[in-house]
Each structure stands twice: as C-alpha cells, then as structure tokens.
Amino acid sequence: MKVTRLCLWLHALSITGVLVGAFDPITTTVFVGVGATLGRFIYSKFQESCNAKWIFFNTTGLEEDLNRNVFGQHIASRIILKAVSGFMNNPNPKKPLVLSLHGWTGTGKNLISQLIAENIYKEGMGSNFVHVFTSTLHFPHPSQYLTYKSQLQQWIKGNVTNCEQSMFIFDEMDKMHPGLIDSIKPFLDYYDKVDGVSYRKAIFIFLSNAGGDGIAQRALEFWKEGRNREEIELKDLETHLALSVFNNNQSGFYRTSLIDKNLVDFFVPFLPLEYRHVVQCAMAEMRERQLATNKDVADKVAKELVYFPKSERVFSVKGCKTISSKLDYYT
Structure with a gap:
C-alpha cells in the first residue's frame, strides 16, 4: 500500500x-x-525476483517442519530432507530434482510439497516461481491430449526461462492421460541445455494415489507380524512401487520414459496412517488455529473416521484429509 x-x-x-x-x-x-x-x-x-533474497534454502527449517507437522512418515520425511538438502546445496546439479510421491489420500503428500516450497521460496506456495498443475483441472479432456502436450512444454520452458530455480508440482498423476507427462522428458534429463534453456536447477514433484494399495498392504503385513512400522525401509517398497506405477494403465506414469530412463530420482512411499497419527494431526490442527489442544476432542475426531481393514480398524482410509472439517464440529 x-x-x-x-x-x-x-x-x-x-x-x-x-x-x-x-x-x-x-x-x-x-x-x-x-x-x-x-x-x-x-x-x-x-516485487518478488529470482534471486537469493527471495529464493534461499532453509535446511533446519525443513527438518523442523517435517518433525512438527508430518506424522507416521519416517521414510518419506527422511528421503525428502536428504534429497532436497543435497540438491539445493549443490551449486551445479547434473539434472533437475525429480520426486514422485505415492500413497493414499490424506497421508501428507501435498503437505510435504508445501513444506518444501516454504523452505525454499520466501513467498512459499504463493511464489510466482512455484507452479501447480492439477490433472482434472488443467488437463481434463483426453481429446485435447496433443494440445496439452504442447502447452505443457511451453509453460515449463517459459517459467524456467524466467527463473531457473522454478518448482513444478503435478497433482493427481493417477488421473493424468498416459503419455502426457512424457512431453517434458527432455527437461528432466541430463542435458546441459534444451533449446538454450537449462533446467538443471528446477524441481519437479509428482503426487499420486497410484501404488497406495501396495504400500498399505506391505504396512499391514508388518502390523500382522507384530513388527514396528518404523522397521519398514525404502528398499521394502521402492522397486515394487515403481513397477506397479509403470504398469498401471490408469496412471499418468503408464509406460512412461521418465521411469524407463530412470529420470525419477526417488519414488517416495507414504504409509497409511494409524489412529494415533490421526490424533496427532488433530492436535496439530488445533495448534495451527491457536486453539487450546484437547486430547479428548482429538480422540473424538479420530474415532469418526473410516478405517481399514474393517474388522481390525488399523489404517485411516482418508488419512488426515477430513480432520479440519471434523474439528469444526467439535470446537
């Protein structure tokens, strides 16, 4: 003003x-x-500019945010912190950072994307250099497939030309037309420049529910065996996750060259959330709203959710996705 x-x-x-x-x-x-x-x-x-005043990585901030706001995701939190820190602290990366986050809805994929943005860009998700594509909104008509491919290439090229440290988030990859994402394959590869533009300092994050059932099944096996979920390691999930996504003809990653050419740096599994994690989400939401934390209210909210399997009620089907609206009813 x-x-x-x-x-x-x-x-x-x-x-x-x-x-x-x-x-x-x-x-x-x-x-x-x-x-x-x-x-x-x-x-x-x-005015926001593409320089160190507006774009700077806060390693400590990201670590603290992950510990404070992300629950039940020991694998994802560890991978994200190491991958983003390593990339941002490298003055000359060989390729863009490409992360593919997979899991059931409400497990924290969007939240972690937001935390990454907030600890790189001064304006966070409101930055002019953070771009979000939602499949059902931006690419809704399969008949416009070829048009979307051309537009997507131009959008990304134009934005990276404007700022090489741009971030692109693709939500609902499981609803994207198979093959569309291959249009940006050259931008993710180990090229110095593509048509005079370097993409090496950009970040690409893909969010998908695809592979979530397989991740949940593996977590359930650990639970039935009486093993701690923290014992689950990336190696227990990553290979199977990549293959299931690659072979899923209902996914935007179906037979994609991004996977075939190993251009995705990490397939990050998000485990289904248990009752205790949902309670933690409710408590965190209270703190975010600057309300007095109330464990009884958090328990009431958590008990209202649907759990899987129905008999054992181990994992929340929608994770923490509806916590905010449920909390409105009790506060």
Whole structure:
C-alpha cells in the first residue's frame, strides 16, 4: 500500500507540473534520473525476483517442519530432507530434482510439497516461481491430449526461462492421460541445455494415489507380524512401487520414459496412517488455529473416521484429509 501511494504521488506531481516546473532543465534531468532509480529500487525491494533474497534454502527449517507437522512418515520425511538438502546445496546439479510421491489420500503428500516450497521460496506456495498443475483441472479432456502436450512444454520452458530455480508440482498423476507427462522428458534429463534453456536447477514433484494399495498392504503385513512400522525401509517398497506405477494403465506414469530412463530420482512411499497419527494431526490442527489442544476432542475426531481393514480398524482410509472439517464440529 505504501509503495502504491508513493507511486501515485510522484505521478500526480509530474502531471501537474510541480516536479518539472519547479526546476530548470538540468535539474529536471537529474530529478527524472533519480526518480527512475527510485522506481527500480522500490520495484526490486517489494516485487518478488529470482534471486537469493527471495529464493534461499532453509535446511533446519525443513527438518523442523517435517518433525512438527508430518506424522507416521519416517521414510518419506527422511528421503525428502536428504534429497532436497543435497540438491539445493549443490551449486551445479547434473539434472533437475525429480520426486514422485505415492500413497493414499490424506497421508501428507501435498503437505510435504508445501513444506518444501516454504523452505525454499520466501513467498512459499504463493511464489510466482512455484507452479501447480492439477490433472482434472488443467488437463481434463483426453481429446485435447496433443494440445496439452504442447502447452505443457511451453509453460515449463517459459517459467524456467524466467527463473531457473522454478518448482513444478503435478497433482493427481493417477488421473493424468498416459503419455502426457512424457512431453517434458527432455527437461528432466541430463542435458546441459534444451533449446538454450537449462533446467538443471528446477524441481519437479509428482503426487499420486497410484501404488497406495501396495504400500498399505506391505504396512499391514508388518502390523500382522507384530513388527514396528518404523522397521519398514525404502528398499521394502521402492522397486515394487515403481513397477506397479509403470504398469498401471490408469496412471499418468503408464509406460512412461521418465521411469524407463530412470529420470525419477526417488519414488517416495507414504504409509497409511494409524489412529494415533490421526490424533496427532488433530492436535496439530488445533495448534495451527491457536486453539487450546484437547486430547479428548482429538480422540473424538479420530474415532469418526473410516478405517481399514474393517474388522481390525488399523489404517485411516482418508488419512488426515477430513480432520479440519471434523474439528469444526467439535470446537
């Protein structure tokens, strides 16, 4: 608001001749030069730019956010912290960072994407350099498949040209037309430049429910064996996850060259959430709203959710997705 008022004031004075009429030609030239410099200063100070003032990685912040806000995801949290930290601290990466997050709805995929953005970009998800594509919104018509491919390439090329440290989040990959994502394969590869543009400092994150059932089944096996879920390791899930997604003809990753050419750096599994994790989500939501945390209320919210398998009620079918609306009813 202050910047807008200053600009309007300067503009009004110049129109009425107060600025120009008050000085001789030499002084006027100097003043105009000073005004232009001031304008550039104001613009650079308040307008988001692709530089270290607006884009800087906070390793400690990401680690703290993951510990404080993400529950039941020891594998995902560890991979994300190491992968993002390693990439952001590398001044000369060989390719863009490509992460594919998989799991049931409400397990934290969108949340972790948000936390990554918040610890890289000063404006977080509101940054002009963070771009979110939702399959059902941006690519809804299979008949427009070829048009979407061309548009997607142009969108990404234009944004990376504008800022090489851009982030692209593709939500609902399981609903994307198979083959569409292959259009951006050259941007994710080990090329120095593609048509004069370097994509090596960009980040691509894919979110999908595909593979979630297999992840849940593996977690259930550990539970039935009486083993701690924290014993589950990436090696127990990653290979099977990549293959199941690659062979799923209902997924945007079906037979994709991104997987075939090993361009996805990490397939990140998100485990289904147990009752205790749902309670933690409810407590975290209370803190976010600056409400007094109430364990009894959190328990009531958690008990209302649907669990799988029905007899044992081990995993929340929708994770923590409906916690916010459920909490409205009890607070």
